[in-house]
Structure formats: structure tokens, C-alpha cells
Amino acid sequence: MGVQGHHSVGGAVSKNAGRLIAAGAAVALILLCWVAAxxxxxxxxxxxxxxxxxxxxxxxxxxxxxxxxxxxxxxxxxxxxxxxxxxxxxxxxxxxxxxxxxxxxxxxxxxxxxxxxxxxxxxxxxxxxxxxxxxxxxxxxxxxxxxxxxxxxxxxxxxxxxxxxxxxxxxxxxxxxxxxxxxxxxxxxxxxxxxxxxxxxxxxxxxxxxxxxxxxxxxxxxxxxxxxxxxxxxxxxxxxxxxxxxxxxxxxxxxxxxxxxxxxxxxxxxxxxxxxxxxxxxxxxxxxxxxxxxxxxxxxxxxxxxxxxxxxxxxxxxxxxxxxxxxxxxxxxxxxxxxxxxxxxxxxxxxxxxxxxxxxxxxxxxxxxxxxxxxxxxxxxxxxxxxxxxxxxxxxxxxxxxxxxVSQVDAAVPWSQGALLVICLVLLVWALRRREVPRAVTICACLLAVLTLWSAKVHAQEARWGVKAGANVATVSGDDVVTASLAPGVTAGVASRFEFNEYLAVAPELIYAWKGTGIDSVDDRHLSHHLTLPVFMEGRLNFGWIEPRLTAGPAATLVLSARTGDQIMTDRLNRWGFAVAGGLGADFGFGSGMMTVDARFERGLTEVYDDRATPHYIRTPENYNNVAYLLVGYLF
Missing domain, CATH: 2.120.10.30 (TolB, C-terminal domain)
Known part of the structure; x- marks a missing residue:
């Protein structure tokens, strides 16, 4: 293949799984929005x-x-x-x-x-x-x-x-x-x-x-x-x-x-x-x-x-x-x-x-x-x-x-959770047959995150919106990893938070990340551009001037482009994928909003390379992305 150990975030979901996801989303929408005249x-x-x-x-x-x-x-x-x-x-x-x-x-x-x-x-x-x-x-x-x-x-x-x-x-x-x-x-x-x-x-x-x-x-x-x-x-x-x-x-x-x-x-x-x-x-x-x-x-x-x-x-x-x-x-x-x-x-x-x-x-x-x-x-x-x-x-x-x-969503959420459980069981059966358990589990987590986000939107006592930016360091884990050096990248995006109470919140984000990794066997760096949509559950404590947070949740990812030197790598990678992320953060009151600081780690669950884009006589390594972020932001 010439280059191994390239990092990217992406995933390939089969056509059947895609249909299941679409059906599950439709069922959830119908249940959540079913209203009598x-x-x-x-x-x-x-x-x-x-x-x-x-x-x-x-x-x-x-x-x-x-x-x-x-x-x-x-x-x-x-x-x-x-x-x-x-x-x-x-x-x-x-x-x-x-x-x-x-x-x-x-x-x-x-x-x-x-x-x-x-x-x-x-x-x-x-x-x-x-x-x-x-x-x-x-x-x-x-x-x-x-x-x-x-x-x-x-x-x-x-x-x-x-x-x-x-x-x-x-x-x-x-x-x-x-x-x-x-x-x-x-x-x-x-x-x-x-x-x-x-x-x-x-x-x-x-x-x-x-x-x-x-x-x-x-x-x-x-x-x-x-x-x-x-x-x-x-x-x-x-x-x-x-x-x-x-x-x-x-x-x-x-x-x-x-x-x-x-x-x-x-x-x-x-x-x-x-x-x-x-x-x-x-x-x-x-x-x-x-x-x-x-x-x-x-x-x-x-x-x-x-x-x-x-x-x-x-x-x-x-x-x-x-x-x-x-x-x-x-x-x-x-x-x-x-x-x-x-x-x-x-x-x-x-x-x-x-x-x-x-x-x-x-x-x-x-x-x-x-x-x-x-x-x-x-x-x-x-x-x-x-x-x-x-x-x-x-x-x-x-x-x-x-x-x-609100009252109808209260009644619909248990039914939606039951429908989600059925969808997850079907996905897991499919995953066991395809040996895709991590991917199926992540799909279920994302569906649950969507349901949780809907509930948060309805029941949140306060909603905040803002921006985040910072640095990232990326690497790859798995087979035949030849990454020799790490290079910092940049990250920026928009953030939101729906607070249930002073201790619990849901925090979806949309993050752009430019990432780079040095490769042993190649003189040029491997560079890629990503969009990531994490949905975090946040547990918080309040100590007056500082509010520490513990965050964790699933993330959907999209590779925008990737290259090694002059060689375009985008078509060889799984463009869509899933990951899990978590970390620590803190909020500081500032004006009418709050300053935020986050340190988090993201572990990819979708293989970097797309088997379908690689000739059958070449073995595709099972590599996964890992990214560490340090972000600062402001929520209004």
C-alpha cells in the first residue's frame, strides 16, 4: 500500500444497517411528535x-x-x-x-x-x-x-x-x-x-x-x-x-x-x-x-x-x-x-x-x-x-x-426508548453476524444521544450556546502502526449545553479539526480535516467561582479530506465513522456567560481504511484513530 498507519475518523455502515437507522429515526420522530388534534x-x-x-x-x-x-x-x-x-x-x-x-x-x-x-x-x-x-x-x-x-x-x-x-x-x-x-x-x-x-x-x-x-x-x-x-x-x-x-x-x-x-x-x-x-x-x-x-x-x-x-x-x-x-x-x-x-x-x-x-x-x-x-x-x-x-x-x-x-413528549419517551431497544437488538444481531459489535454499539449510543438531546431540549431549565477552540494531538492504534511522531493540530467549533439542573447537562458540539501525524516510512506528514459531532452527558459540581465537569458520550465523525504529501488519501479511508470521547472540564463565570476549559480524549471505533477501496490481494491494517484535545471556549 505504500503508507500504513494513517489516521482519520470515519466508518462504513452497510446498506442494511443504514436502512435500520433510517427506520429507527422515523419511528422515534413519529412517537415523539404524535399529537392528537x-x-x-x-x-x-x-x-x-x-x-x-x-x-x-x-x-x-x-x-x-x-x-x-x-x-x-x-x-x-x-x-x-x-x-x-x-x-x-x-x-x-x-x-x-x-x-x-x-x-x-x-x-x-x-x-x-x-x-x-x-x-x-x-x-x-x-x-x-x-x-x-x-x-x-x-x-x-x-x-x-x-x-x-x-x-x-x-x-x-x-x-x-x-x-x-x-x-x-x-x-x-x-x-x-x-x-x-x-x-x-x-x-x-x-x-x-x-x-x-x-x-x-x-x-x-x-x-x-x-x-x-x-x-x-x-x-x-x-x-x-x-x-x-x-x-x-x-x-x-x-x-x-x-x-x-x-x-x-x-x-x-x-x-x-x-x-x-x-x-x-x-x-x-x-x-x-x-x-x-x-x-x-x-x-x-x-x-x-x-x-x-x-x-x-x-x-x-x-x-x-x-x-x-x-x-x-x-x-x-x-x-x-x-x-x-x-x-x-x-x-x-x-x-x-x-x-x-x-x-x-x-x-x-x-x-x-x-x-x-x-x-x-x-x-x-x-x-x-x-x-x-x-x-x-x-x-x-x-x-x-x-x-x-x-x-x-x-x-x-x-x-x-x-x-x-411537553406532556406528550413525557408520554412518548418511554415508548421511544422501547423502540430504540428493539432497534439496538436488531443491530447487535446484525453486528454479531458481521463482526461489527463496536460499530453497532456506537450506533445505538448515537440514537440514544439523539433521544436524550430531544428530552434535554424539552426539559432543560437553561440552554447556552457558544464557541470553542484549541489544539489537538492525533495518533493511530492497531495493526502495523508505524507512527513515529506526533504533530499538533488546530480545532474550532460551536458548542451548546442544555442544563437539566445544576448537576446534569447534555452538551452537543460541532467541531472542525485539522490533524497531522509524522510517519516513519514517509518524509511527508499525513494531514487530514475532520468534522466531529459529539453529544456529551456532563456531570458537574459547583464550588462557587469554578464548576468542574466530567464529560462522556458518543460522537459521529466525517473525514473532509486527507493526504500524505502530494498523495490524496481521502478515497482510501472510511469517510463516516463513530467514536467515543470523554474527559474533564471546568467552567468559570465571566460576564453574563462562562469561560470553559476542556481536556478530552477521543477513541475511534471505526477502522481508518475502507476495505472496499483496497485491492483484495493487499491486507488492510485494522487501525483506529485516537485524538487528544485541549479546548477553551465561551458559552453565552
Whole structure:
């Protein structure tokens, strides 16, 4: 042959194996995207910009007249009337604005039409150890503060998170959601207030029928961000989890919702004996990725009758409005197709509240930005201003359009894994007959990686994208290896990461590598150009300024070109192939993203040479590529 020991990455898969792979991919796609028409949304519902000009809005309430009162984090209560933001505040409070602190929640009293009275919750600048409930009222001239404070709740001056502070006036009582204030264990106390839903009479006294003789009505919450009372008297609450496991629950008197003993559903918790504790209540739905739930609204009747009975939840992390529907037995909620996703023009913005208007439309509050606004979601024919319709991501899917939804993927993944197992068994039988076990195992690993990547895309609480570059050193192992020297090459590419939680992530990459190797029997170096698509599973630890990682996974490879001196070698090599790779890495926080460093080793599983391109009377050595990489990068 003249030259042996050339290195390259590539592989030849038989025609039958190729057909099996194609069939397996088709089966997986069908299973993952199988959606009944009932899961889609009605035709022609759009979102329009209703009001703009709000500064970091945090919550809103809709009066019987249709007026909307909005709280701004800096302390002002603003009035929206007939689609216009009234100049100047109704009233102004003086809150501490730090982290989650500020003007937090608002609701109107039942007699608002006559009295103009409403209640707010905020963290006062004058007393950082407390959260104040204050009462005010609207007047023809604007508004006035009546009692400030009216009621005083505890706070933790050493923490700037988990305040909650949403309020709801319903059934002749005032409900207040109080976060755990960073004091996690107090959420399991019925005598202490943090981590609880509090219930007061309208005069501020504790109702005689409260279950524990205190203001605590239900407990075991981390950060209850939103309330809604629906027509049958059901009080829904959304509770923001620590890194994921956001919850929506129906509040019952005396209920213990688990935090910090249980996060999410009981059977998710590693301490299985907790699941035998019948006093802990499971949520009606658990988001198994972090959406940072903020508001909740039940849709009873109005412009969109097909949505009757739906529960809507806003999330600030990805700007999503989720629609949930009751299961057949009425005991749980399940996620329908995502209802609305905020266009990406304002990446810092999130959805912080949702209400059903007196006109039957949905009103969504966009906060976490100085350019806050209210969106109105309604049928196209009921839009108030056609020019205000958002151009991106607003036309909801018609009922005959198939889509993939989170809940349907949850159901499809086990079936997909079963189909994948059958495909792998067929491939292994083929491999045993062809003596191609490493290749078949790698094909199965790649199929599993694709399924895992799909699951990661659906369930990831955070996705990052970036670039990587560095150096590589390549060599060859196997028969008759005559490689005498190693020469460094260069590597560059794009990277992504889908984080399930703070410990586990999936990280696909697309890497170009220019590689070189010195050959004993040839004066010229052997040079080759490759594309590699690895899909890594990453296990991570967090030590503050540094996050070390362990990575491992399969890789598909393609030889772009190869030559030894002036001799073109590309046609003699297996162009496509498979490999396994693994190594160590570390992340360092830098700006809004992170710097990455990776040291990894890649072991080829496909022979370098293509038997079909070599005359039968010449023995083809069984050689395999080995490559070591040192890479640095940045993930945004």
C-alpha cells in the first residue's frame, strides 16, 4: 500500500444497517411528535400590545369596571383605563428595591366600585425587617393612602429573595402568600408565618375557622408567587422552586405542601420514606424544568369558549404563558400546548402576571424590564388595534396542525426508548453476524444521544450556546502502526449545553479539526480535516467561582479530506465513522456567560481504511484513530 498507519475518523455502515437507522429515526420522530388534534389550540387567537410605558411592573389586578391597577417595583401604583396608561401614579409607596424586594402585590376589595379601596404588599425602606400590607383607595382626583402599614409581616433583612407578597381578596377574606424568606425550615411550622399562605378577615383579625389558630391557612411553600380564585371557590397558587420543580396547587385549609422536605411530587424525592407521609400534599402539576412561575388565572367564560376550564400560568424565565387542563378524574392538571411565548426582542423581560379581563380576554403583564407592558390575548376579530398585533410567536396553532408538547413528549419517551431497544437488538444481531459489535454499539449510543438531546431540549431549565477552540494531538492504534511522531493540530467549533439542573447537562458540539501525524516510512506528514459531532452527558459540581465537569458520550465523525504529501488519501479511508470521547472540564463565570476549559480524549471505533477501496490481494491494517484535545471556549 505504500503508507500504513494513517489516521482519520470515519466508518462504513452497510446498506442494511443504514436502512435500520433510517427506520429507527422515523419511528422515534413519529412517537415523539404524535399529537392528537384535541391537544392543539383554537384558530385565530392573537396577542396585541395593550399598554406600554410601565417601569418594572410586578403584579396587576382588574377591577369590575375593567380598570387595571398595576404595581411597579419602585413603589408606584398605576392605572390603566380603556387601554390607556393614565399619567402619574394613583398612589406612591417607598419600598426597598433590592433583589426580589419592592412593591410586590395588589388586589381590590369587593366593594371597590363604591369605595375604591385596594390593598398592596411591599418591603418598606423604613423597616427592612418587615413586609407591610397597606390599604389605599382611588378617588376622582387620583388616590390616597389610607393605612400604611395596615398589617405588618416578618421579613429577613439578610435575604433579598423569596418574599412572595402576592395578595388575593376572596370569599370575604384576605389571602397573602409569604415566601420562606431564606429560612427554609420555618416553612414547616404552623406557628411561624414564613413559607405559608396567610388568611385574614377584612378587618385584619385571624378568622376563627383558620386551621391552626394562627394566620397560617396552609404551609410548606417556598415562594408562592401568584393566586387566583375561580368561580367554584378554588384557590390556585403557584410556587417557585429552587432550581426547578415549580408547582401549581389547589390550596386547602391546613394543607402541608412539603417544602423543604419535598420538592415537587413526593415520588421525585430521593428520601422515599417521605412518600409514606400522608400529610404532605402533592402539587396538581409540577414543571420539571425551571419556568419561574409568577402568576395564575382560571379561565371560566368569555371570548374564547374553547378554553373554558383552562388554568393559565406565567413564567418569567422564558417568557412563556402555559395552559393547563384538568385530567379526566379531576385530580390533577396536565400541560396542553404552550399557549404563548414572548418574542425575544427583550431577553431580560419575563411574564410576571396573568388575569382574565371583564371582556373575556386574557391580559398578560410583561415585567422585569423598564419597558414593561400589558398584552391582550383574544380572537383576531376582537382585537382592539390590528396594528398592535405582535408579529412574532403570537398566532396560535390551528387545530389541524400537529405539534410536539411537553406532556406528550413525557408520554412518548418511554415508548421511544422501547423502540430504540428493539432497534439496538436488531443491530447487535446484525453486528454479531458481521463482526461489527463496536460499530453497532456506537450506533445505538448515537440514537440514544439523539433521544436524550430531544428530552434535554424539552426539559432543560437553561440552554447556552457558544464557541470553542484549541489544539489537538492525533495518533493511530492497531495493526502495523508505524507512527513515529506526533504533530499538533488546530480545532474550532460551536458548542451548546442544555442544563437539566445544576448537576446534569447534555452538551452537543460541532467541531472542525485539522490533524497531522509524522510517519516513519514517509518524509511527508499525513494531514487530514475532520468534522466531529459529539453529544456529551456532563456531570458537574459547583464550588462557587469554578464548576468542574466530567464529560462522556458518543460522537459521529466525517473525514473532509486527507493526504500524505502530494498523495490524496481521502478515497482510501472510511469517510463516516463513530467514536467515543470523554474527559474533564471546568467552567468559570465571566460576564453574563462562562469561560470553559476542556481536556478530552477521543477513541475511534471505526477502522481508518475502507476495505472496499483496497485491492483484495493487499491486507488492510485494522487501525483506529485516537485524538487528544485541549479546548477553551465561551458559552453565552
Amino acid at each position: 384535541a391537544g392543539a389550540l383554537p384558530r385565530g387567537i392573537v396577542a396585541e400590545r395593550y399598554v406600554e410605558g410601565l417601569a418594572n411592573p410586578t403584579a396587576m389586578t382588574i377591577a369590575p369596571s375593567g380598570d387595571i391597577l398595576v404595581t411597579e417595583k419602585g413603589g408606584e401604583v398605576r392605572l390603566v383605563r380603556d387601554g390607556n396608561l393614565v399619567a402619574g401614579p394613583v398612589v406612591r409607596f417607598s419600598p426597598t428595591v433590592k433583589g426580589q424586594a419592592g412593591l410586590l402585590g395588589i388586589d381590590v376589595f369587593d366593594d371597590f366600585a363604591e369605595s375604591g379601596r385596594f390593598i398592596v404588599a411591599y418591603t418598606p425602606a423604613s423597616d427592612p425587617t418587615r413586609i407591610w400590607l397597606s390599604r389605599a383607595r382611588m378617588t376622582p382626583e387620583g388616590g390616597e393612602v389610607l393605612e400604611d402599614p395596615w398589617k405588618v409581616l416578618p421579613n429577613n433583612p439578610d435575604s433579598d429573595r423569596n418574599y412572595a407578597g402576592r395578595v388575593e381578596v376572596a370569599d370575604g377574606h384576605i389571602y397573602v402568600g409569604l415566601g420562606d424568606l431564606g429560612r427554609h425550615n420555618e416553612a414547616q411550622s404552623t406557628r411561624r408565618l414564613p413559607g405559608s399562605i396567610l388568611r385574614y378577615n377584612l378587618d385584619g383579625t385571624v378568622p376563627a375557622d383558620n386551621p391552626f389558630g394562627t394566620a397560617v391557612y396552609a404551609y410548606g411553600f417556598r415562594n408562592p408567587q401568584g393566586f387566583e380564585t375561580v368561580g367554584d371557590g378554588t384557590l390556585w397558587v403557584v410556587d417557585s422552586g429552587e432550581t426547578e420543580h415549580d408547582e401549581i396547587s389547589r390550596v386547602v385549609a391546613g394543607g402541608n405542601y412539603g417544602w423543604p422536605v419535598v420538592i415537587g411530587h413526593c415520588d421525585n424525592y430521593p428520601l422515599t420514606e417521605v412518600c409514606d407521609e400522608t400529610s404532605l400534599l402533592d402539587p396538581h402539576y409540577e414543571f420539571r424544568w425551571q419556568t419561574r412561575v409568577t402568576g395564575v388565572a382560571g379561565y371560566r367564560e368569555g371570548l374564547m369558549p374553547a378554553l373554558r376550564g383552562s388554568v393559565f400560568v406565567t413564567g418569567r424565565r422564558y417568557g412563556e404563558l402555559h395552559r393547563l387542563v384538568s385530567t379526566a378524574d379531576g385530580r390533577r392538571l396536565e400541560l396542553a400546548v404552550p399557549f404563548f411565548v414572548l418574542p425575544g426582542s427583550e431577553p431580560q423581560a419575563g411574564l410576571v402576571d396573568v388575569k382574565v379581563g371583564t371582556d373575556g380576554a386574557l391580559y398578560v403583564l410583561v415585567g422585569d424590564t423598564p419597558a414593561g407592558q400589558i398584552l391582550r390575548i383574544a380572537p383576531r376579530e376582537d382585537v382592539l388595534d390590528q396594528n398592535a398585533i405582535l408579529e412574532e410567536g403570537t398566532e396560535l396553532r390551528p387545530a389541524d396542525t400537529p405539534v410536539c408538547t
